Each structure stands twice: as structure tokens, then as C-alpha cells.
Amino acid sequence: MPADNAAWTLRREIPSETTIGSELVEELIAAMTERDWPPADLFRTQLAYQEAIVNAIRHGNRCDPNKTVLVEMSCDDDRAVITITDQGDGFDPTAVPDPRSDELLEVPGGRGVLLIGELMNEVAYNDRGNQITMTKIKGENPPSDGNE
Amino acid sequence: MVPSRREKTDIRLDDSVLVVAPTTKSISTRKHAKYFSADVAEHLTPTAVSRLRRVVIDLSGVQWVSSAGLNELIHLHSLARSAGTEMHLLGVCEAIRDVLRITRLERIFDVELSSWESASRSAEELNPSAS
Numbered sequence: 001m002p003a004d005n006a007a008w009t010l011r012r013e014i015p016s017e018t019t020i021g022s023e024l025v026e027e028l029i030a031a032m033t034e035r036d037w038p039p040a041d042l043f044r045t046q047l048a049y050q051e052a053i054v055n056a057i058r059h060g061n062r063c064d065p066n067k068t069v070l071v072e073m074s075c076d077d078d079r080a081v082i083t084i085t086d087q088g089d090g091f092d093p094t095a096v097p098d099p100r101s102d103e104l105l106e107v108p109g110g111r112g113v114l115l116i117g118e119l120m121n122e123v124a125y126n127d128r129g130n131q132i133t134m135t136k137i138k139g140e141n142p143p144s145d146g147n148e
Numbered sequence: 149m150v151p152s153r154r155e156k157t158d159i160r161l162d163d164s165v166l167v168v169a170p171t172t173k174s175i176s177t178r179k180h181a182k183y184f185s186a187d188v189a190e191h192l193t194p195t196a197v198s199r200l201r202r203v204v205i206d207l208s209g210v211q212w213v214s215s216a217g218l219n220e221l222i223h224l225h226s227l228a229r230s231a232g233t234e235m236h237l238l239g240v241c242e243a244i245r246d247v248l249r250i251t252r253l254e255r256i257f258d259v260e261l262s263s264w265e266s267a268s269r270s271a272e273e274l275n276p277s278a279s
Contacts, residue, residue, distance in 0.1 A: 022177060043212055043243045050176055050214050058178075100252040106226065108219035111251050115215055118250040 007076040008035075013068045016061040021053035021069060028073045028080065035077050037138055044119040045080055045136045051112035052084050052132050060086030060130055080136040090129030157187035164199060166191055169206040175217030185220035189227060197231035208239030213247055225256060236260060 008031035014020050028049070029042055053069070061067040067087040074081050099110040117123050122135040158169040168188050175181050192203070205221070207213075213221070221237070228235040236258045240248070248254045 018177065018179075040243070044246075047176075047212055047214060047243075047247070054178070054214075054216070105252060106222060106256055108222045109215075111215040111218055115247065115250060 007074055009072075009074040011070070011072045013070050016057045016063050016065060016067050016069060018054055018057050021057055021071070022050060024053070024071055025049040025073075028075060028082070031075050032080055035075065037075075037080070040141055041080075041136055041138060044141065045082075048116045048119045048134055048136075049082055049084075051116050052082070052134065055112055056084050056086035056088075056130075056132075059091065060088030062088065078138050080138075081133065082135075083131065083133045085126075085131040088130050090126075092129055093125050157184050159187060159191060161200075164201040166200050166203045167206055168203065169208070170210050173210060174212045174214070175210060175220070176212065176214040178216040181214075181216040181220040184217075185223055188224050192224070192227045192231055192233075194231060197228075197233050200233050202233055203228050203235040204238050205235065206238045207241070207244060210239075210244065211241060212243045218247065218251060218253060221257070222253070234258070 008028075010024075010027055012024065014024065025046055029046055032042055032045065053071070056069045057063060061069060064087075069087075070083075070085040072081075072083040072085075093113055096110060096113045097104060099105070099107070099114055104110065116132070116134060120134040121137045121140055122133075124133045125131065156171060158171055160167050166188075168191075170184050172180055172184075175184060188203070188205075203224075205224070225235050237248075238260045240259050245254075245259070248257060248259060
């Protein structure tokens with residue numbers, strides 16, 4: 001297999017700082033761009049990552065400087081996979097209320113988990129709820145809600 | 149309290165319309181979203197709003213908005229409405245439209261497409277068989 005088609009991987013433990021966490025995705029986006037992923041996939045992956053890393057640092061680790069976040073990313077020509085693990089107590093993603101409900105539609109907050117689930121093709125949490133694994137499949141962008 | 153400084157938001161009054169244009173390519177981090185929101189909120193005091201017909205958030209230069217950005221847009225929408233004016237989103241690109249659709253915020257925001265999308269839509273309407 002030619003070198004430029006080989007899988008790209010990154011594994012890094014970062015402090016609980018959103019600025020550092022946010023910048024890390026640039027490396028994945030560069031690897032995906034090198035493999036000719038379409039712009040819509042890049043945008044969706046970057047946004048889902050941003051939501052997940054902020055959740056891990058802010059809600060998981062509660063910005064505790066003594067805690068770290070483990071970020072693992074990989075991509076090849078067809079799939080990009082991101083796993084983010086924080087050192088918090090975890091949460092139950094099924095218990096997050098739907099921000100699209102009439103009562104919550106105009107209430108700020110609570111849209112990160114929804115966006116991750118809609119932007120990525122596969123999303124899984126571990127039992128404890130402190131680790132998310134999300135997968136983007138090249139070119140497979142399901143229509144957004146309300147779009148025919 | 150909003151922390152000290154960074155990119156300023158481009159804000160102008162155009163014939164009783166407050167036109168607001170973020171100067172960043174994304175409204176993604178909580179910090180930048182708060183800065184943006186604070187810049188606009190300064191112009192939404194009761195006295196200032198009494199001279200406004202509407203508020204336009206021009207997103208032509210913005211490529212994507214995260215949930216942190218959405219939170220601030222919702223906040224500004226509420227502020228504008230409480231002050232008795234209305235808020236529109238202008239120049240919304242496909243990526244941001246996706247996010248508004250997914251979150252169903254299209255139901256509360258008055259959204260206008262970016263100019264090139266409007267143009268391509270018009271072309272499609274004129275020639276539906278074109279790919």
C-alpha cells in the first residue's frame with residue numbers, strides 16, 4: 001500500500017484546557033484533507049470534536065488542572081475515528097434532555113451531545129460515560145433533520 | 149464578567165438597522181462566543197434599541213458555529229425580542245444552516261442564505277434540470 005494511503009493516528013494526553021484541546025483537531029483535519037475528504041466531512045468532524053473535547057474538559061474534568069484528557073484519533077481514506085476519555089465521573093447521554101423540545105428550544109445550552117450524534121455516523125459511550133468514540137465515514141452525511 | 153480583549157466585532161448602524169458582523173471565521177469557543185455576544189449586547193440597551201428597526205447578524209464571513217455560538221445567538225435573540233426589536237441572521241452558509249436545522253433553531257431565527265447560495269438557488273429554480 002502506498003505511504004500516502006496509510007492510516008494516520010495520533011494519541012495524546014492533554015491538560016484540561018479548552019484552547020489546547022481545540023487546537024489538536026487541526027492535525028486530524030490536515031490528515032483528512034491530505035486524503036481528499038470532502039469539505040462537509042471536515043466541517044462535521046471538526047465541530048463534533050469541538051463539542052466533545054469541550055464536554056470532556058468542562059463537564060467531565062470540570063477544568064481541574066490536575067486532570068487530563070486522552071485524545072486518540074485516526075483516519076484513512078474512508079473512516080475517521082476519534083476517542084476522547086476524561087477523568088470525570090461520567091454521565092448518562094440518554095438522560096440529556098432533547099434541546100429541540102418546545103420547552104427547551106429557546107433555552108441556551110445542552111446542544112453539544114445532539115450535534116455530535118447528528119454530525120457523526122457512529123457514536124458510542126463507555127459504561128461509565130467518561131469516554132466517547134465517534135466515527136465519520138467519508139461522504140456519508142445523512143440529511144439533517146427537516147431536510148428532505 | 150467578560151475577560152479582556154481579542155477580535156472586535158464589526159458593528160454599524162445602517163438606516164436604523166444594527167448590522168453586526170463577527171470578524172472570526174467561526175463562533176466556536178465559549179470565550180469568543182461570549183466576546184461576540186457582549187459586543188452586540190452593548191448596543192441592545194433600551195435607549196439604543198428604541199432607535200432600531202431590527203438587528204441583523206451578518207454571518208457571511210463565518211464558516212461554522214458550535215453549540216457555544218448557538219447559545220449566544222439564542223441569548224441575543226431573546227435580548228432583542230425583550231427590547232422590542234427583531235433579529236435576523238444574514239449570509240448563512242450551508243454548514244451553519246445544517247447546524248440550525250439539526251437543532252431546529254431555524255424555527256426561531258429568521259435566516260437568510262449567503263449571497264452565492266441564493267444565486268445558485270435562483271439558478272436552480274430557473275433551470276431545475278441543471279445538476
